Amino acid sequence: MVRKKRARPSSYSGSITIDDVADMAGVSTATVSRALSSPGLVARDTRERVLEAVRNTGYIPNVAARSLRAARSKLALVVFPTCITPFFSELLIGIENALSAEGYGLITGSLLERPERETQLVHLVAAKQVDGVILLNGQMIRSDTLRVDQLDVPIVAVGVPGKSDIPSVLIGEREGAAAVAWHLLELGHRTFGYVTGAPGYVDDERWGGFTEVLTEAGIAVSEIVRYPGDFTGASGIGAGLQFIESSKRPTAVFAISDMMAIGFMKTLREAGISVPADVSVVGFDGIEFTAFCEPELTTIRQPSEVMGFEAARLLIELVQEKTIPADERSKTLGTELVIRESTAPPSR
Amino acid sequence: MVRKKRARPSSYSGSITIDDVADMAGVSTATVSRALSSPGLVARDTRERVLEAVRNTGYIPNVAARSLRAARSKLALVVFPTCITPFFSELLIGIENALSAEGYGLITGSLLERPERETQLVHLVAAKQVDGVILLNGQMIRSDTLRVDQLDVPIVAVGVPGKSDIPSVLIGEREGAAAVAWHLLELGHRTFGYVTGAPGYVDDERWGGFTEVLTEAGIAVSEIVRYPGDFTGASGIGAGLQFIESSKRPTAVFAISDMMAIGFMKTLREAGISVPADVSVVGFDGIEFTAFCEPELTTIRQPSEVMGFEAARLLIELVQEKTIPADERSKTLGTELVIRESTAPPSR
DNA sequence: CTATAAAATGTAATCGATTACAAAAACACT
DNA sequence: AGTGTTTTTGTAATCGATTACATTTTATAG
The missing domain is CATH 3.40.50.2300 (Response regulator)
Known part of the structure; x- marks a missing residue:
């Protein structure tokens, strides 16, 4: 029989500790701890007695104590x-x-x-x-x-x-961007625009995948019109303005984020340019809003x-x-x- | 002079503790603790010595230990x-x-x-x-x-x-909804629709604020067409379909979330109904997309x-x-x- | 210059779990 | 039964900070 060094406090001490559980189950704190975190080390019926006591007391381990040790x-x-x-x-x-x-x-x-x-x-x-x-x-x-x-x-x-x-x-950044290129080529497009993201890995990869396919199809990279962007909707609007002002308008534009594509389309719409009749637009990400904008956006969905x-x-x-x-x-x-x-x- | 009970471990013990700082500053751990959490309790120069030691050792308090105690x-x-x-x-x-x-x-x-x-x-x-x-x-x-x-x-x-x-x-849910009502009345509207949210506090309040103003303006509450919604874009589309099928079409509709308003507008647009020429639509929340949809949505912005x-x-x-x-x-x-x-x- | 209060600091207990180590119990095998 | 394992359990040290209490130092007053 085990004698507990710490008597059960008669006053409600605020919260239930492992000692209370040990008392009730008639085992040591070490056994309680093991029953909970490495059940294999404790005999079946002892374990059940401990779990029973845990249930009865409503014991919840103190996270700080556990973390510390x-x-x-x-x-x-x-x-x-x-x-x-x-x-x-x-x-x-x-x-x-x-x-x-x-x-x-x-x-x-x-x-x-x-x-x-x-x-x-x-x-x-x-x-x-x-x-x-x-x-x-x-x-x-x-x-x-x-x-x-x-x-x-x-x-x-x-x-x-x-x-x-x-x-x-x-x-698969490259594969995604490549799929966009295939899709646009299949539709018959031969002139392309690209709205960039902030410089970095993602932009590099998507640009790489996009241009690789186009190059294979005989489109010179230098022919692709680049509009600078930074992933935000505001920068998509900026890209749209550049598109409008330019005399050289591609028939298909790939914006590497949905928000940019949406901003881009919005600007074109206000200028009386129709999507997709005059220009096709593709985004990237697959956010919910792409199903609610006008027109609904073709995009690459990431399995977020x-x-x-x-x-x-x-x-x-x-x-x-x-x-x-x-x-x-x-x-x-x-x-x-x-x-x-x-x-x-x-x-x- | 204080003699430390715990000798500084010669081997790099993993991380720096309050004892290391106390050693270096030549004070007790209690003083270090106080210097950091209740600076008022330690003398100015002692405090500076401690802070210096903290800087030199790169000491970061162990959160688990603090939480525990x-x-x-x-x-x-x-x-x-x-x-x-x-x-x-x-x-x-x-x-x-x-x-x-x-x-x-x-x-x-x-x-x-x-x-x-x-x-x-x-x-x-x-x-x-x-x-x-x-x-x-x-x-x-x-x-x-x-x-x-x-x-x-x-x-x-x-x-x-x-x-x-x-x-x-x-x-101010009621005030916000009331502002919508005022705005629509000022524009000259006399027939109103309301896309509800999931039942509950928010919907009750907005409905209350909206109808209160309209009632004062002599519009019977029973005249307001209610379209059931649940705050989501999908339910806004549903509301739009109901609007289209009904013969009784109000000239102004208040959807109590932006996503519903956007879904509602989308459905109307596809049915050839023009916003705002045929119907005015107002949302609630002020999310970013309201500036990107077509047309841009009038809404109540919450200071989220x-x-x-x-x-x-x-x-x-x-x-x-x-x-x-x-x-x-x-x-x-x-x-x-x-x-x-x-x-x-x-x-x- | 002493008495007393206030300020500064130190000592050691404490928080509640985990776990190294030791002891006891159960089991296996000759 | 005796000895060696293996399994199960208990004892007590430990994690690293905070803080009650004790002690020392400094300031203040008479």
């Missing part, structure tokens, strides 16, 4: 880029699904306009408050103060540079929720295993061409 | 509704700004389709893992398992029922980022003070009527 917080940090779009909301849903299924919580941090926020987030990591990090943008990696990728905390990136050796979840889910799964594996074969440390997901109203054969 | 985690839980819209992303930005400014972190949890997730979140609260909760939807309050509002953790709700005594950040910010401020005060005068426990913010292209005088 076990040096694991079961919390992941998700870092958002400066501008939060619907696309990221969907990613978040997938991430949360995967994490919560494994009992992990989720701390979010967006960088926004406040640079000092970045330091704060890095500190979260350095303080071991989180077990892993999911980067939804590549910026933080460049931080001067403390480089996240040098701290020994697992990191997973979503949709950012492939040349870095950070495990990543990517989509799946991407988030896979990223979180990858992170969990990294946290738990510490080592994963190099060839499984990144995943590439496919995209889908959604053909709607904004593309049609060119008018003659 | 201080019974505060400096973490807030933000609960999202089942469907995440751009509006909530903006709220989140405001929340994060306010929280991070005070050194608070942010755990997010969305309810989504998984009901068991609700229990998990309630456990987070029960386990004292978070110091406070921001509810972006009213659902969780109804949980059977454990009622969040019965746990003694501060809660702030954003835009949910006022009859509950939970501190809240609200907007400010709402998030204020909610977080309120929560921090509750966490720190525990008591706030009843009349300051809720805030109501104003809205703004944004007049754009979707409203015009009725054609005769």
Whole structure:
């Protein structure tokens, strides 16, 4: 028989601890702890007695105590880029699904306009408050103060540079852009425009996939009209104005984000240029609003929720295993061409 | 002179603790702790010596240890509704700004389709893992398992029922809807339609504000055509179909969410009905897309980022003070009527 | 210059779980 | 029965900060 060193407090001490459970089940705290976290180490009937006591007391482990001793917080940090779009909301849903299924919580941090926020987030990591990090943008990696990728905390990136050796979840950027090119060629287009994103990996890849197919079809890259953009709707409007003012108007334009495509179409519409009769427009991302604009936008749909889910799964594996074969440390997901109203054969 | 009980570990023990800082500054750990969290309690030069040591060692407090002892985690839980819209992303930005400014972190949890997730979140609260909760939807309050509002953790709700005594950040729902009514009356409209939201507080209030003004202007409530909706774009399309099929067509329609207004307009456009020439349409929320649809939508803009910010401020005060005068426990913010292209005088 | 209050600092207990190590119990095999 | 394993359980140290209480130092007053 075991004698408890700590008598059960007669006054309601605020919350139920592992000692209370141990008392009720007539075992030591060590056994309670094991029954809960490594059931295999405890005899069947002892385990059941413990679980019974947990139920009766309504015991919930104190997370801070566990984190302190076990040096694991079961919390992941998700870092958002400066501008939060619907696309990221969907990613978040997938991430949360995967994490919560494994009992992990989720701390979010967006960088926004406040640079000092970045330091704060890095500190979260350095303080071991989180077990892993999911980067939804590549910026933080460049931080001067403390480089996240040098701290020994697992990191997973979503949709950012492939040349870095950070495990990543990517989509087939080139293939997606190539599918756009095929689609437009099939419709009979021979002159093309391209609304760029902010410079970087994503823009490079999409441009590469787009031009590769066009080149094979005999279209010179120099013939493609480039309109500068930065992924935002406002920059799509700017691209639209450039299109209107120019005398050299392609019959098909690929904007590498939906918001830009929508802004672009809006500008054209106001100028009396019809989509798709006069110009075909294609976007990229597959956000919900593409089904509500006029005309409905043909676009490349990214499996955003799946991407988030896979990223979180990858992170969990990294946290738990510490080592994963190099060839499984990144995943590439496919995209889908959604053909709607904004593309049609060119008018003659 | 103080003799440290714990010799400085010669091997790099993984991370720097408060003992290392105390050693370097030649003070006790208690003094280090005080210098950092209640600077007023230590002498000026001692404090500077400690801060210097903190800088030199790169010390970052272990959050788990602090939470355990201080019974505060400096973490807030933000609960999202089942469907995440751009509006909530903006709220989140405001929340994060306010929280991070005070050194608070942010755990997010969305309810989504998984009901068991609700229990998990309630456990987070029960386990004292978070110091406070921001509810972006009213659902969780109804949980059977454990009622969040019965746990003694501060809660702030954003835009949910006022009859509950939970501190809240609200907007002038009635005033906003009234402004819509005034605007449409001023334009000369006399027949009205209303696309409802899912039943509940928000819909009641907006309906109330809308009809009150119309009643005063001599319009019978029974004359207002109600189209059922649930805030989503899809339901706006449904409302549009009903409008088209009906013989009794009002000249102005108020949809109480932007997405519904956008879906509504889309359906009308496809049926050859012109907005605003044939029908004026007004939305509610002020999401970004309202500036990109065709025609640009007249709407009521909610100060979403400010709402998030204020909610977080309120929560921090509750966490720190525990008591706030009843009349300051809720805030109501104003809205703004944004007049754009979707409203015009009725054609005769 | 002493008495007393106030300010600054130190000592050590504490928060609540996990886990290394030790001890006990159960089992297997000659 | 005796000895060696294996399984199960308990004891107590431990994680790293905070803080009650004790002690020392400094300031203030008479």
